[in-house]
Amino acid sequence: MDKGVVRAVSSSSVAEWERLVVSNYAGLSVRIDRKADFAARLAVVQIGRCRLSKVDSSPVTYERSENDVSNAPSDDLLLSLKSTGSCLVEQYGRQALLGVGDLVLYDTMSPYKLDFREPYRELVLKIPRVALASRVASPESLSAVRLSNGSSMARLAGTYLRELAREADNLAPAARDRLDSAILDIVALALTDVAGALAMDEQTERLGRAKTLMRARLSDSSLSATQVAGALNISVRTLNRLFAREGESAMRWLLEERLLACHRALMEARTRSVSDVAIEHGFSDLSHFSRVFKAKFGIPPSEVANSKAVA
Structure with missing residues (x-):
């Protein structure tokens, strides 16, 4: 079997789901109000240096605390694309309420909270910090900033991620490995294109x-x-x-x-x-x-x- 593709894994156990999420993203805690009704599904594919996952889950809250950051350090950035449902993302004192088609970046090096108040589906791209930092100055400054589906570049990035997730199983491993630079370039364009995402002077923005x-x-x-x-x-x-x-x-x-x-x-x-x-x-x-x-x-x-x- 192609080692770059992890077939979908389903879980109705909160503890098992937490272990699955931690192993694929970063150390955190999972809170679920209606445990008896919980069900979730995760599928992961490796794209060069990046990892793209499809998540389908009941309502849930994820929180990465200061202790999690200290005990399970990580240096990745996570880019989420909402397919269904909504989510409130909190990090660095900022909040972003995400709807269908919106993108958001968050940083595993610091505490964050993700609150999914209804069943949801999303794509999550796990990006090594160094890979994105070579394209976007201080990408963490864009964490918990809503990249609206109303932005043409955000829509383009979202379309690219959806198509990649759809075709991942059909791509040869060598082809997938060579696609990460293209993904990172499009993500970088989306991040820097969003008007008002950063409060910076005109010269810095132009640069x-x-x-x-x-x-x-x-x-x-x-x-x-x-x-x-x-x-x-x-x-x-x-x-x-x-x-x-x-x-x-x-x-x-x-x-x-x-x-x-x-x-x-x-x-x-x-x-x-x-x-x-x-x-x-x-x-x-x-x-x-x-x-x-x-x-x-x-x-x-x-x-x-x-x-x-x-x-």
Whole structure:
């Protein structure tokens, strides 16, 4: 059987369901008012670095406390898409009431509470923090913020997650493993697109949008500062001023992101060859790629690839 797919597991036992939830997400407690009527079902599929699960459950409250955080540390982010029912999410002093089609992010590194007051269905994407933080600055600042189904990017992310969950069993393991970057890019776009999600000054918002756009197009070797600036309706000079706040130019930052993405891909052995890695991340000149990769990481990309192949 495909080890990346866990067939649906059903439970009518509160203790058993709590163990199942803890093992798949993070340490927490489960409170159920009508235990005699409780029933729940969970199916999980691994998508590269991410884990996508389908949950179908009776009303329930989940709470991750300070003690849970200390005793069962976790460094993942959870993105939930509501299919039916509603949920009240509380974290970092914020509350978000979610309805059908809405998305919400919450952080397993800190306490949170999820209150499902009616039967519900949802999809939950478990994301390693480092995978999302490379695309969205301080993603925890977006936890417990409702990403409304009224946002075009949130709708797109929701549609992508639903289709992925529907087709997961039909995908070859190698195909699933290569889809995580696409998922993360779409999630990052949805998170940074929601108006009012972050209270930040205009320059910071523009810089975040520029980074998200560029991360989403790492594979486009023709991407230029002019194209990025045009997409943001600003001048190239303004674009570079935004990056100058961090001591970079726009294109230098893009080069760094491409190199980091290549290094991750080689370390995780997610591609067939060094040339595949380079081309998939926007490098059309392989000798140039090797030079800049070695300059940044101290060894050529072939050595990273060979070390993982041996391992």
